[in-house]
Amino acid sequence: MATQLAEACxxxxxxxxxxxxxxxxxxxxxxxxxxRFTELERTVEGISRRMLTLNLRKLERDGLLVRTVYPTVPPxxxxxxxxxxxxxxxxxxxxxxxxxxxxxxxxxxxxxxxAAS
Amino acid sequence: MATQLAEACxxxxxxxxxxxxxxxxxxxxxxxxxxRFTELERTVEGISRRMLTLNLRKLERDGLLVRTVYPTVPPxxxxxxxxxxxxxxxxxxxxxxxxxxxxxxxxxxxxxxxAAS
DNA sequence: CTGTATCCTTAAGGATACTG
DNA sequence: CAGTATCCTTAAGGATACAG
Numbered sequence: 001m002a003t004q005l006a007e008a009c010x011x012x013x014x015x016x017x018x019x020x021x022x023x024x025x026x027x028x029x030x031x032x033x034x035x036r037f038t039e040l041e042r043t044v045e046g047i048s049r050r051m052l053t054l055n056l057r058k059l060e061r062d063g064l065l066v067r068t069v070y071p072t073v074p075p076x077x078x079x080x081x082x083x084x085x086x087x088x089x090x091x092x093x094x095x096x097x098x099x100x101x102x103x104x105x106x107x108x109x110x111x112x113x114x115a116a117s
Numbered sequence: 118m119a120t121q122l123a124e125a126c127x128x129x130x131x132x133x134x135x136x137x138x139x140x141x142x143x144x145x146x147x148x149x150x151x152x153r154f155t156e157l158e159r160t161v162e163g164i165s166r167r168m169l170t171l172n173l174r175k176l177e178r179d180g181l182l183v184r185t186v187y188p189t190v191p192p193x194x195x196x197x198x199x200x201x202x203x204x205x206x207x208x209x210x211x212x213x214x215x216x217x218x219x220x221x222x223x224x225x226x227x228x229x230x231x232a233a234s
Numbered sequence: 235c236t237g238t239a240t241c242c243t244t245a246a247g248g249a250t251a252c253t254g
Numbered sequence: 255c256a257g258t259a260t261c262c263t264t265a266a267g268g269a270t271a272c273a274g
Contacts, residue, residue, distance in 0.1 A: 009220045009224040012162065014219070060230070063223055063229075099131040154236050165267070
């Protein structure tokens with residue numbers, strides 16, 4: 001195992017990278033095997049090409065995504081989750097499940113709150 | 118159980134509210150019982166008074182936090198997680214654990230990536 | 235103590251056009 | 255196909271001052 005540099009990377013910063021709207025979308029989209037750029041562009045609802053690129057680079061830099069370039073014409077690039085990211089996906093699934101189960105309740109709470117104000 | 122209005126509240130929006138840096142910090146800070154405003158201001162690292170207020174309101178509106186005002190002098194306000202939020206906290210804990218376990222690995226990955234560029 | 239109000243700065247992100 | 259580059263708009267957030 002490598003040096004780890006644990007102090008260099010506070011948890012909040014890690015979460016900030018990983019828990020963002022776009023990051024979650026990308027990780028979920030890549031959970032079932034390698035995905036291509038255009039595929040992500042279509043799958044991750046509402047993301048722009050720019051944001052997709054930026055987030056892919058960020059995730060790759062953090063060691064969550066591996067970028068594989070096939071030198072064909074036209075070019076083909078695949079993004080694959082690393083083991084670390086797969087483990088993350090398990091945690092994210094919990095979060096997603098919670099959101100799914102409670103979205104109705106949340107919508108109600110909002111309606112009540114807004115009505116009271 | 119109420120009407121649920123499920124369609125009114127897409128999962129990505131729910132996640133956006135709940136997975137933010139400040140929201141996570143507040144929920145974690147409130148996990149061990151009711152907390153007061155100033156307590157949160159000190160506990161949630163780096164949050165400003167303004168951001169704290171805004172996020173508390175948002176979480177309250179979503180039905181994750183209950184705000185209790187004690188009409189004393191000086192005033193005392195306590196924020197308590199709802200059952201729904203407690204369940205969320207369980208999921209967040211998984212995420213936090215992951216971040217804790219992999220922060221070193223992530224720092225390494227970044228160092229490698231940055232060295233290669 | 236628990237906020238609100240205002241102003242201001244920075245960063246996130248969209249739109250569009252262009253490239254290997 | 256898979257991006258990059260540029261410009262521009264909006265939203266997030268900090269600083270400060272004030273109030274119930």
